[in-house]
Amino acid sequence: MFGLLLCVVLQGRAHAQDSDAAALGGQQATIVQDAVFATVGDDVITAASFQVNLEAAYRQRFFHGKVPRAQALAFRHQVAANLVEHLLLYREAQRRGIKANESWIGKQAQGIEARYRKLPQWRKQGAEFMTQLHQQLAEQSLIDQLRGAVTSLAVPSQDAVRRYYQAHPQVFTTPARLHLAMILFKVAPWASATVWEAAAGKARQLLKELAGGADFARLAREHSGDASASRGGDLGYVHQGMLSAEAQKLVARMKPGTVSAPVRLLQGYALFRLEERLPARLNGFEHVATRARQLLLREQKAQAWQALIEQLRKKTPISINKSLLEVVQ
DSSP states (O other): OHHHHHHHHHTOHHHHHHHHHHHTTSOOBOOOTTSEEEEETTEEEEHHHHHHHHHHHHHHHHTTOOOOHHHHHHHHHHHHHHHHHHHHHHHHHHHTTOOOOHHHHHHHHHHHHHHHTTSHHHHHHHHHHHHHHHHHHHHHHHHHHHHHHHTOOOOOOHHHHHHHHHHOGGGGEEOOEEEEEEEEEEOOTTOOHHHHHHHHHHHHHHHHHHHTTOOHHHHHHHHOOSGGGGGTTEEEEEETTSSOHHHHHHHHTOOTTOBOOOEEETTEEEEEEEEEEEOOEEOOHHHHHHHHHHHHHHHHHHHHHHHHHHHHHHHSOEEEOHHHHHOBO
16 A cells, blocks of 8 residues: 555656546545544544545546445545544554554655655655655554554364354365266357357267267377366366356266256367266364464454544544535536
8 A cells, every 4th residue: 555655656646636537437536635624532524635545546446437426435435444543553553552564664655665766756855755754654664563463363272173163064064075987069159159059969979879888088088178177187176166157957867877957058069977966065173273263263353453542433533524525517
């Protein structure tokens, strides 16, 4: 984000304002740059600060693309919320006596300076930019250290991990799988209808041969255009979502040992053989205990961090100028 914020400043205010207008679908937000956009406790967020952060966020998310008005307004609300959250956490870190990591700041600043120092604006105002950058990095350093302290939690007990496992069986369940083999008559997506029909005809002919007792693996090696041909068409085990909707619907009704009717795929026409159907299976706790512990700890850290943010929001007077947040022409 530092690079993006700096990029907005370096490339000039006029160009940045154009990007905001484009994101709003051509409706330029009217913002008085020195107006008070929000107050967070005793701190003030200016309209100019909001605008710079908004423009940087637009570039990161939308790459100057036009955004529907309703989505743009929702995005402005999110940027405002992020600014408030940043300020709350920064002040909390200061209150706790956390000090900026100057070594980290120096390394980050060097990297950003190396990226931008050849730009004309940097040559003119490099010292000013570095001062602004140092402040941004110092704030982020404090917030990162605060997060590290808040989320430094004890490893969950075995009983807690087991309860998490029991409460989230879907997370530790291997989905139902199908062992499939395939013969693909490959067709380019842009090929003519005649070519597609010819491929369908070949598939129907092989289906007759299979019904007469021909070996599926041998025919796959001889006729399939898929990479699995060398394996006799063996695709291994697949689960829901790995096949196209048409193929999935077809194989879902098949019984092991049967061959499907020809089905049209993006790559051509295919015949599927169902070798085996394995039902969904809950993995035993002893096999997933390490993963369960990691997931539980990650969840607990996220909850601790979010609880701090909610606590800071509740105890800090926050006021946002909605006329500056939402008004467009």
